[in-house]
Amino acid sequence: CLIAAQLTVYMNISGSGSSSExxxxxxxxxxxxxxxxxxxxxxxFSIIYLLTLMGNGAIICAVCxxxxxxxxxxxxxxxxAFLEIWYVNSxxxxxxxxxxxxxxxxxxxxxxxxxxxxxxxGSTECFFLSAMAFDRYFAICHPLHYATVMTGQQCFxxxxxxxxxxxxxxxxxxxxxxxLPFCGPNEIDHFVCDSGPLLTLSCAPAPMSKxxxxxxxxxxxxxxxxxxxxxxxxxxxxxxxxxxxxxxxKAFSTCGSHLSVVLLFYGTIMVMHVSPxxxxxxxMPKIMxxxxxxxxxxxxxxxxxxxxxxxxxxxxxxxxxxxxx
Numbered sequence: 596c597l598i599a600a601q602l603t604v605y606m607n608i609s610g611s612g613s614s615s616e617x618x619x620x621x622x623x624x625x626x627x628x629x630x631x632x633x634x635x636x637x638x639x640f641s642i643i644y645l646l647t648l649m650g651n652g653a654i655i656c657a658v659c660x661x662x663x664x665x666x667x668x669x670x671x672x673x674x675x676a677f678l679e680i681w682y683v684n685s686x687x688x689x690x691x692x693x694x695x696x697x698x699x700x701x702x703x704x705x706x707x708x709x710x711x712x713x714x715x716x717g718s719t720e721c722f723f724l725s726a727m728a729f730d731r732y733f734a735i736c737h738p739l740h741y742a743t744v745m746t747g748q749q750c751f752x753x754x755x756x757x758x759x760x761x762x763x764x765x766x767x768x769x770x771x772x773x774x775l776p777f778c779g780p781n782e783i784d785h786f787v788c789d790s791g792p793l794l795t796l797s798c799a800p801a802p803m804s805k806x807x808x809x810x811x812x813x814x815x816x817x818x819x820x821x822x823x824x825x826x827x828x829x830x831x832x833x834x835x836x837x838x839x840x841x842x843x844x845k846a847f848s849t850c851g852s853h854l855s856v857v858l859l860f861y862g863t864i865m866v867m868h869v870s871p872x873x874x875x876x877x878x879m880p881k882i883m884x885x886x887x888x889x890x891x892x893x894x895x896x897x898x899x900x901x902x903x904x905x906x907x908x909x910x911x912x913x914x915x916x917x918x919x920x
Contacts, residue, residue, distance in 0.1 A: 618777040620700045625786040637694035644687045650896030651676040657909035667750040679892040682716040686787045706788040711769040719761025721819040728826040736833045768808040812868040863887040
């Protein structure tokens, strides 16, 4: 909250100077199409949004209510589900409103707050996926030391570190971009406030802001991705050495769900943020952003619940409690 308040102050300072004398709001063009198609998209995205909230909310309830899930792996998973809820909330409600709006405007401050929270949630997701990979590596490769190292306090510290680092990671680029002069036009050919279109709309060249934004985005994506790959390569070697076929199957099942989420998430963000020099059509960035901003958070609870017996049992207990109540 303190970071958001400080960012709002920076936005207001930027909005009271020469940079906003011409531009005080932006227009998110979204998906230009007929009114009928806009209504259909609104209904379709609303269903995805509600299913995402329900699925991730169910995981949070299961982790909180079932004592068997009060261990580091599921505590991190509960935090991850909570993150996914706020990740979709940073962009989807405004997108849904714009489907039915004639103006499709967003204020100068609102645009940069959305940019900050959207990228901060994405950075936090990278940190959590890395933390979950480390947890699985330690549990499988060092099972005798796992209980003494990954205590409740250590898990709490790890989760807090992911949240803090994620929200601090992209703060500087957002402040730098917000202080650029915006004299017009103010149309963003996207459904969210993204750094690329905003840098394009700036009246003055901003190579330093662009470099910092690209460097920080690429660094967190590539560093966390390679960390996860190394963790799972070591896990794979350890699993192949297990004597029991049942133990190997359980380890593969647990880690397979996490790895599926990693491939879904990183496959799209790498196309968008690690290869800016490649030629994208005007529709491609929207599709890629739509995939990791809405589709991936929808699939995550399905992947974790369908491929994990303990989670399925916990969800079943939660549903039974709701039926009884």
